Amino acid sequence: MTRLVEVPTQFDDRSFDQFAAAYAQATDGERLLFDAHAAEWASPYGLVGLLAAGEAAARRGERPLLTAPANPDVVSYWARAGFFREAGDLFEVHGKVPRTKPAVESDVLLPVTPVRAAEDVHAVVSTIQQRASAILSSELGLDPKATMGFAMALSESCQNIVEHAGTGGWVAVQAYNWRRKLARRVVVIAVADAGVGFRHSLEPTQAKRFGERWGDAAALEAALIQGTSRFRDPGRGQGLAGIRRYLARWEGKVAIRSGTARIAIVPRWDDDLPLKDGLPAFPGSQVLLIIPEQESGGGSSKQ
């Protein structure tokens, strides 16, 4: 039997729970058909999340199917964003997919890129420093020195996969105008995997401390707010703390979804909830970092 999992027409972190709810209804052995034919737009978070779903679905049963977006502009963008290069290994893709190479000069600062080992993180950090510097300083009004902090935040986000997921994952970085929410330019980092998730990773060292409260939400709280790690090494837990410091400095946002919970450090320009629990279950972890154009930085916002 094949189960349909509809990809939201506007696929980003806000609509992800709708997607996760459809995914969560699948049972082992069912073949999944991810239907993106009506997709009109997808954020980097949506694209890497869809790949994570594909990997998890393949583990549970037959190779999943994917219907590519019907809109030529949309499917072309997904191709330029590097999505289909990765999707081809995970899904049986149906629909017209252009043979476009991932973008090298555009707002796609880093196309969808697999992260499996430390070498991948090196490559990602090296690429982003070459490509993001101009956009971060000239368009977002960040101090040119902030590029290095951006690379650090990206490195630590990707390392969560290498160190904790128990499987590979994907990262994508993009700049765009966020008219709906902020009316400013933003740079978005999205990282997703279909691995073990925060609760499983932290359970051996943290579950006892939380007692009955232990679950996905408590695990995210322990990792992001308290800086705990599954490793007993005293220097561990630096990565997420560093990301928080960097984003606090540039009024950015971090949100992490894992299992049935989602935690966020919410800047004043956003109205997201700091913690959501009881969400539809979704494998692994999905991390979102948003750095907005600085209000007094003199960024040249494009419309």
Place this chain on the structure above:
Amino acid sequence: MIPHIMVQAVLQQSVSGFYTDLVTRPTGRAVRENIERELAPGTVAVMDFTGVGCLDYSCADEIVAKLVRDKVKVLLLRGLTEAHREAIQPVLAGAGLAVLCERDGVLEGLGASEPAPALLDELVERRLAARNPGGSIRFTAA
């Protein structure tokens, strides 16, 4: 003689491929292990970060904090960029550790504030540093 470690060169020896960034725990571990082989316990060492691009928190902990915690008596850092300092400072401060670094020819602490004066005194006692008339301390050994 004080060991003088060129971190960028050690990085090249430690990982396959040409990288200038010190990122990820495995890379930091490999670099630290290479450095440790050249250092006697309780030594004073100079680490030069010239040519190192991005330094992330994981590598700051894996290399700098662990060397200070487990291997060296005093660690003097050179060639640091502001971004390097921003990675190293919170990692050391969080662990109650400190190193010394040179800025405009003067030594200053980086990391937790409490251990830094003792590190400066140690260098002066070993005649590796001297006090300037204004009270600041300069490194004299190299």
